[in-house]
Amino acid sequence: MTKENAKAKSSKSAAIAQPRAIVIGASAGGPEALATLFESLVDCNIPAPIFLVLHMPTDFSAMVAAYIERVSGRPTSTATDGAPLPGHIYVAPAGRHLRITGRPSRAMMRLDDGDSENFCRPAVDVLFRSAAATYGHGLLALVLTGTGHDGLAGAAAVAAAGGTIIAQDEKSSAAWGMPGAVVEHGHATMVLPIKVMGLKIASLFRPVEPGRAA
Template identity: 55%
Template structure:
């Protein structure tokens, strides 16, 4: 039977843990209960128990295992989003190709983020830190949304944001007068959904330029992401291979565990996979992709910073601006987490801050020659 935690401070973020492993439930509950700002809303052994209990337990964040008996995470997800519409769902997945594909599907169905479970190369201490960080960021988004008096879903919030006229960013830089030669996209939490939406709306405009994508994800997951983005965009999309030329009309995804950087081989730009240390605690990271692409494409680079926690990409957009390129940041209202785009905006390097639905039309016009 699901268990509920004892009463916790009113402001503590409530976390519902759904996992068929008793070991994982015990370990995760200990971590949560050890944090004064977090509270264990309950423990459930499968999706069916979670769906039955979610309304009563009122979680802010649901940690949902992908693969469980009776009712798995994919089946339970839409039911949980209906039972607890204000909660954010964090999918927990083993590092297998099947689970990675299921996790990408879960993100498309409304989950907010995914985390790789410990084991199979995932360090337990690193997992604990990553888990607690993601829970806090997602829970803070729930609380801020509630304080604004909103009970709408993220999808509806994005629609509302897209229907409003975007306001120009403070100290906005003019867009580059040079033709767009390459598009570089960086994202983290909420990124798979945002990338799929953006690329599906951009497909007709991508025939003349290569697209580089860095999404914070572990190995195995990025291969599944590339397949998902290829289907969404109807364009060739794959994990980048070391040394391959960057061809127009192709989408290249940074593989988990390697930085994707751009190098020049004669007159040809090519992909290089860098096994250097993490940047901003991430590998792959957005900053090395932006920096290297700016050095090769110069004023012809268009960089876009999408939803994500942390500040990865902020140093990179400075390099893009210094090289004469252009930067667009996703706005706060349509972002799951306005960490990365907010940090990019704070640099003063952006030419526009737009809701997600307005970014594809803007890029399309820039690729077609708009310079105003």
């Protein structure tokens, strides 16, 4: 057992329910990790909306969205106020927090210019906390490579709401600050290499065969 897996204190042997939404946080090394993740999900039918916070020094959100759309084959755009569409990927714009409000069946995206958290705006914690309040146990949170600890408090909120948290492992991370903090505090449901993470996510959206448990 690896050090990372040993520290994933909240690992569960029970089956994970199909997510109703996916939130992703990434920083240093994020574009490469996201490319690997989404390339492995090209042939996977994911009806859930996907929300992404990637720390960027300036507003490259439109460029990032175009890049992700190219590698993922999924409709991707910069997040705006309004209802998310199934199967779409939304990138938080630089300089603005992305929050999710409402109920799972009537979720809404909201952007604001609130105070920075962890010296970041957008902050992963803001997205994760708000999405946890909206989707509860139907939320899947991914904490990818990055420096600092943005996403730690948000991951705690996801765990408290019964959601699932997958942290990128140290070996495949360019910087293990963000995922490492989540693992160290025992919030990770599982810790996976980025090349394996996509396979795990795809398995959550496969139909259950008749006569087999989910």
